[in-house]
Amino acid sequence: NAGVTQTPKFQVLKTGQSMTLQCAQDMNHEYMSWYRQDPGMGLRLIHYSVGAGITDQGEVPNGYNVSRSTTEDFPLRLLSAAPSQTSVYFCASSSRYTIYFGEGSWLTVV
Amino acid sequence: GENVEQHPSTLSVQEGDSAVIKCTYSDSASNYFPWYKQELGKRPQLIIDIRSNVGEKKDQRIAVTLNKTAKHFSLHITETQPEDSAVYFCAATLNTNAGKSTFGDGTTLTVKP
Numbered sequence A: 001n002a003g004v005t006q007t008p009k010f011q012v013l014k015t016g017q018s019m020t021l022q023c024a025q026d027m028n029h030e031y032m033s034w035y036r037q038d039p040g041m042g043l044r045l046i047h048y049s050v051g052a053g054i055t056d057q058g059e060v061p062n063g064y065n066v067s068r069s070t071t072e073d074f075p076l077r078l079l080s081a082a083p084s085q086t087s088v089y090f091c092a093s094s095s096r097y098t099i100y101f102g103e104g105s106w107l108t109v110v
Numbered sequence B: 001g002e003n004v005e006q007h008p009s010t011l012s013v014q015e016g017d018s019a020v021i022k023c024t025y026s027d028s029a030s031n032y033f034p035w036y037k038q039e040l041g042k043r044p045q046l047i048i049d050i051r052s053n054v055g056e057k058k059d060q061r062i063a064v065t066l067n068k069t070a071k072h073f074s075l076h077i078t079e080t081q082p083e084d085s086a087v088y089f090c091a092a093t094l095n096t097n098a099g100k101s102t103f104g105d106g107t108t109l110t111v112k113p
Helices: none
Strands: A004-007 A010-013 A019-025 A031-037 A043-051 A054-057 A064-066 A076-078 A087-094 A099-101 A105-109 B004-007 B010-014 B019-025 B032-038 B045-051 B056-059 B062-067 B072-077 B086-092 B107-112
Touching: A004 A087, A019 A031, A019 A087, A043 A064, B004 B086, B010 B019, B019 B086, B019 B107, B032 B062, B045 B056, B045 B062, B072 B086
Parallel strands: A010 A105, B010 B107
Antiparallel strands: A004 A019, A019 A076, A031 A043, A031 A087, A043 A054, A064 A076, A087 A099, A087 A105, B004 B019, B019 B072, B032 B045, B032 B086, B056 B062, B062 B072, B086 B107
């Protein structure tokens, strides 16, 4: 049972580059979300989706795009990476009362 | 939107002592309050949760209390062990889905042997 799988685990980007963080879940959850975690701070919601074809902004959406073409997949796109986007990113799939996090993606923008 | 404040930011205790972490929330409509433990380099994992119709919940050495009137909830760990050392996050959620939770900034708990 894979749960939530996100890739890559580590990535170094140059300022201005674009990339996509992949996320997939096999629990048939309608709800998926992306969080970022910075030192000394909690998890902040970037974008979320309540089902295929439906996405919405969270607390810190600027600089990120998402799409949800299937129930299983919820990729996060950085269009033009900035040093402020250096962070750990967690994809999550959730039922009403439980969040299942992926293992995290460590992103460094230089 | 919801705002969650968590205190203290760091907590150091001796093995066997108790540890208490407190959180306050701003939106009285929030009705689900989970706690997560995150070990270094790992993903956060749910350790206990409480819903707004319950005042206290216990699971072995871990307990959570909720005061809806004062809008605060607390995590209590008794008989702490070195493996309890981690970052603990509280969260508050409206009656929609746990995936839209608002998190506190975390408490780094260190248990000294």
